[in-house]
Amino acid sequence: MLEIKDLHAGFDGNEIIKGISLSVKKGEIHAVMGPNGSGKSTMAKILSGHPAYEAMGGEILFNGENLLEMDAEQRSLAGIFMGFQYPVEVPGVNNAEFLRMAHNARRVKAGEEEMDPLDFDDLLSEKMNMLGMEKKYKERNLNDGFSGGEKKKNEILQMAILEPKLAILDETDSGLDIDALRVVSEGVNKLRNENNALILITHYQRLLDYIKPDFVHVLSKGKIVKSGGKGLALELESQGYDWVTTEN
Amino acid sequence: MADEQNSVSSILEDKTYKYGFTTNVESETFAKGLTEEVIRAISMKKNEPAFMLDFRLRAFEKWKTMKPPEWPNVHYPPIDFQNISYYSAPKQKKVLDSLDEVDPEVLRTFEKLGIPLDEQKKLANVAVDAVFDSVSVATTHKKKLMEVGIIFCSISEALQEYPELVEEYLGTVVPVGDNFYAALNSAVFTDGSFVYIPPDTISPMEISTYFRINTEETGQFERTLIICAENSYVSYLEGCTAPQFDTNQLHAAVVELVTLENAEIKYSTVQNWYAGDKETGKGGIYNFVTKRGKCQGNNSKISWTQVETGSAITWKYPSCLLLGDNTTGEFYSVALTNGHMQADTGTKMIHIGKNTRSSIISKGISADYSSNSYRGQVKVGKNATNARNYSQCDSLLVGDKCSAHTFPYIETANSSVQVEHEAATSKISEDQLFYFESRGISRENAIEAVISGFCKEVFKQLPMEFAVEAQKLLTLKLEDSVG
Structure with missing residues (x-):
C-alpha cells in the first residue's frame, strides 16, 4: 500500500530525514518510535503534504501513485488520513458541517451525489455511537475551545467518517489522560480491518499497550536504526532510546 | 433677478442652455466648481419647488463653514x-452588443459569483431580449407596488409628483x-430614490435599487428618502455584488x-465599488456616506x-x-478590506425613548495591507428608562500586514440602562486551510466555510439569494490574499 524508498526530507533546506525506507501493506499496523528530534514529526509532515516541508530525495508510492506529487487535498481523497498532533481550532465552523463537507468531497470524487444534512446526521450519529462520543461534538465548532483530549477524539471521529485506507496518527497519545487514551485507542481499534493500514508515530510506548503494532521501527537522527516486532517497543520502554541510538 | 438669471445661465454651458432645460444631449455637464450660482442652476434645471432651492442654499451656507472630518482612521x-x-444630466450607459465586449475581469467575477447569463447581460448592460429588459422589469415592479399604494421612484420625480411628502421629511x-x-x-444632490409606504401596508416584495438605476450611471451625490407609515413594513435592497466602476x-x-x-424598515446594502489598484491602491472610489434612520x-x-x-476608502456609520x-435599532455589518483599502465604519445608536433596544453586530475582515476600523x-x-444595548465587534485578520481597530464610545445619562460590549x-491562517485540505x-471551500462561519449572524439577516x-463575493475577494 505505502512504499517509502530512501526518503530524504526537511524544511528550509535543512535535511532532517536522511534516507528512510518503509513498506506498509494493508491490514498492518506500524509504529514509528524515536526520541525528540529524531525526525518523527518531519516524517508525519511530509506524509501529510504540509507545504512547508519538502522531499529532497527518494520517493513515496501510495498504491503505485507518486505521493510526493499530490497535494494534501489529493492525498486525502486518495485515502490517506493524518491524525494531527495539534489539531487546529476553527471558530465559527460547525463540527458536523465540517465533517459533512469532508465526507461530501469524497462522494463528489467518487461521482456520487452530495449527502444532505439530514442523512449525514444519521451517519454521524451512528459513528458517534460506535465511538461512544457525546452529542456536543455535533454542536460545537471545529476544535474550538476543545481540550487536548477532545481534539484527539475529534480526530478519530473524522477518521471514522472518512474511512481512510491508510491512517497516520501523529503523537495521538500526547496530552491524553488515561481515560481519553483508552477511548481514543478503542476507537482506532474499532476502525481497523484487513483492508486498511495504520502508522502510529509516537514517543512513548504506552499507546502500544492499547493498539498492538505488527512492526516497530526506531527512528534516530533521521534514519530507521532498528526494526522489529512488538517486543521491540517493550525493550525500548525498559532500556530507553539510548540503547538503540548509541549502538550505531 | 435679471442679474441672477444671467449668472445662472453662465454656469450652464452655452450650447445646452440654448436648447432649454429639457434637452437630452448626452454630455450635459456643468463647468467645474461650486458656488451659489451652481446650486441655483441645479435647482432650476431640475425645475424644483422653492423649498428645495432654499434647502440646498441653507446646506451650502453650512458647508462653507465646515471642514472635512479628520477623526476617521483613514488617510x-x-x-x-x-x-x-x-451637475451632469443622467447619462444612458453604453449598450453593448454582446458579452464579448465586456471586460474579461468583470466576466470572470460574474462567473465566480454564479450569476446567470441573462443576469450577467443585464448587469453589464448588454442589449437583451425585451422580455428580460430591466426597464420593463422595473415598470412591472413599480406597477405592482402602486397597486398597494407604495410609491417607489427617483427623488427628482418625487419632487415633482409628491413635493409635500418630500418637504415634510427631507x-x-x-x-x-449634519456633517461636511x-x-x-x-446642497448639490441630483438624484436618488424615494419610497413611501402608506399606513397598514406590508410591501409585497423587496424593493431594490437595482431596478431603478440600472440604465443610468449612479450619481456621485445620491440622496435616498424612505418613509414607512403606521403599521407598515418594507425591506429595501441597495447595490449588488457585481463589481461597479x-x-x-x-x-x-x-x-x-x-x-x-409600529412600522419597520429593513435596509440591506451590498457594496462592491472599485477599490483601486491592488498593488498601489490608486484610482479607487472614496465612499463617504451618511445613513441614518429615525424611529419616530x-x-x-x-x-x-x-x-x-x-x-478605496469607506467612511460610513x-x-x-x-x-x-x-x-428598536439594529446594525449588522460585514466589512471586508483587502489590497490597500481603508474602512472606518460602524454605527450610532441614540436612545431617547423609553424601553428602547439596540443591537450591533459588526464583523471586520482585513487582508493584505488594508486597515479596518469599527x-x-x-x-x-x-429619559431613556430601561434602554438596552448589546454590541459585538469581531475582527478577522488575514495575513500579518493588515490591521483592525475598534473604537467603541458609550455614553449613558440614565442609571436603569444596560449596555454590553463584546x-x-x-x-484565518494557513494552518486552518491546510487542516481542511488534509x-x-x-481551499476555496475552506475559505468560504471560515468566512461564512465568521459572518453567520450578519448573513442570516440578508435575503436568501x-x-x-x-x-461567494467575500470568498472570491480573499482567495488571493490567504497564503
Whole structure:
C-alpha cells in the first residue's frame, strides 16, 4: 500500500530525514518510535503534504501513485488520513458541517451525489455511537475551545467518517489522560480491518499497550536504526532510546 | 433677478442652455466648481419647488463653514472640491452588443459569483431580449407596488409628483449641516430614490435599487428618502455584488429613513465599488456616506444590514435615532478590506425613548495591507428608562500586514440602562486551510466555510439569494490574499 524508498526530507533546506525506507501493506499496523528530534514529526509532515516541508530525495508510492506529487487535498481523497498532533481550532465552523463537507468531497470524487444534512446526521450519529462520543461534538465548532483530549477524539471521529485506507496518527497519545487514551485507542481499534493500514508515530510506548503494532521501527537522527516486532517497543520502554541510538 | 438669471445661465454651458432645460444631449455637464450660482442652476434645471432651492442654499451656507472630518482612521490627499463638476444630466450607459465586449475581469467575477447569463447581460448592460429588459422589469415592479399604494421612484420625480411628502421629511433625519459630506450632498444632490409606504401596508416584495438605476450611471451625490407609515413594513435592497466602476472618485450619499408608529424598515446594502489598484491602491472610489434612520413612532424598528467589500476608502456609520418608546435599532455589518483599502465604519445608536433596544453586530475582515476600523457610539439620554444595548465587534485578520481597530464610545445619562460590549479578534491562517485540505476539502471551500462561519449572524439577516452571493463575493475577494 505505502512504499517509502530512501526518503530524504526537511524544511528550509535543512535535511532532517536522511534516507528512510518503509513498506506498509494493508491490514498492518506500524509504529514509528524515536526520541525528540529524531525526525518523527518531519516524517508525519511530509506524509501529510504540509507545504512547508519538502522531499529532497527518494520517493513515496501510495498504491503505485507518486505521493510526493499530490497535494494534501489529493492525498486525502486518495485515502490517506493524518491524525494531527495539534489539531487546529476553527471558530465559527460547525463540527458536523465540517465533517459533512469532508465526507461530501469524497462522494463528489467518487461521482456520487452530495449527502444532505439530514442523512449525514444519521451517519454521524451512528459513528458517534460506535465511538461512544457525546452529542456536543455535533454542536460545537471545529476544535474550538476543545481540550487536548477532545481534539484527539475529534480526530478519530473524522477518521471514522472518512474511512481512510491508510491512517497516520501523529503523537495521538500526547496530552491524553488515561481515560481519553483508552477511548481514543478503542476507537482506532474499532476502525481497523484487513483492508486498511495504520502508522502510529509516537514517543512513548504506552499507546502500544492499547493498539498492538505488527512492526516497530526506531527512528534516530533521521534514519530507521532498528526494526522489529512488538517486543521491540517493550525493550525500548525498559532500556530507553539510548540503547538503540548509541549502538550505531 | 435679471442679474441672477444671467449668472445662472453662465454656469450652464452655452450650447445646452440654448436648447432649454429639457434637452437630452448626452454630455450635459456643468463647468467645474461650486458656488451659489451652481446650486441655483441645479435647482432650476431640475425645475424644483422653492423649498428645495432654499434647502440646498441653507446646506451650502453650512458647508462653507465646515471642514472635512479628520477623526476617521483613514488617510487620503485633500480633495479639491472646486475641481468637481456638480451637475451632469443622467447619462444612458453604453449598450453593448454582446458579452464579448465586456471586460474579461468583470466576466470572470460574474462567473465566480454564479450569476446567470441573462443576469450577467443585464448587469453589464448588454442589449437583451425585451422580455428580460430591466426597464420593463422595473415598470412591472413599480406597477405592482402602486397597486398597494407604495410609491417607489427617483427623488427628482418625487419632487415633482409628491413635493409635500418630500418637504415634510427631507432633512429631518440628517439635517443640512449634519456633517461636511452630508451638507455637500444636501446642497448639490441630483438624484436618488424615494419610497413611501402608506399606513397598514406590508410591501409585497423587496424593493431594490437595482431596478431603478440600472440604465443610468449612479450619481456621485445620491440622496435616498424612505418613509414607512403606521403599521407598515418594507425591506429595501441597495447595490449588488457585481463589481461597479465609476469615473467619479468621490461618492457622498445621504440616506434617510423614517418609521412611524409600529412600522419597520429593513435596509440591506451590498457594496462592491472599485477599490483601486491592488498593488498601489490608486484610482479607487472614496465612499463617504451618511445613513441614518429615525424611529419616530412608538414600537417602530429600523434594521441596517451591510456587506461592504469595495471602495478605496469607506467612511460610513448607518445609525438609528430611537425617538419613540419601545423602538428598536439594529446594525449588522460585514466589512471586508483587502489590497490597500481603508474602512472606518460602524454605527450610532441614540436612545431617547423609553424601553428602547439596540443591537450591533459588526464583523471586520482585513487582508493584505488594508486597515479596518469599527467605530460605534451608543448614547442613552436621561429619559431613556430601561434602554438596552448589546454590541459585538469581531475582527478577522488575514495575513500579518493588515490591521483592525475598534473604537467603541458609550455614553449613558440614565442609571436603569444596560449596555454590553463584546469584542474578539481571530485569524484565518494557513494552518486552518491546510487542516481542511488534509480532509479533502478544497481551499476555496475552506475559505468560504471560515468566512461564512465568521459572518453567520450578519448573513442570516440578508435575503436568501443576496446572502449566497455575498458569501461567494467575500470568498472570491480573499482567495488571493490567504497564503
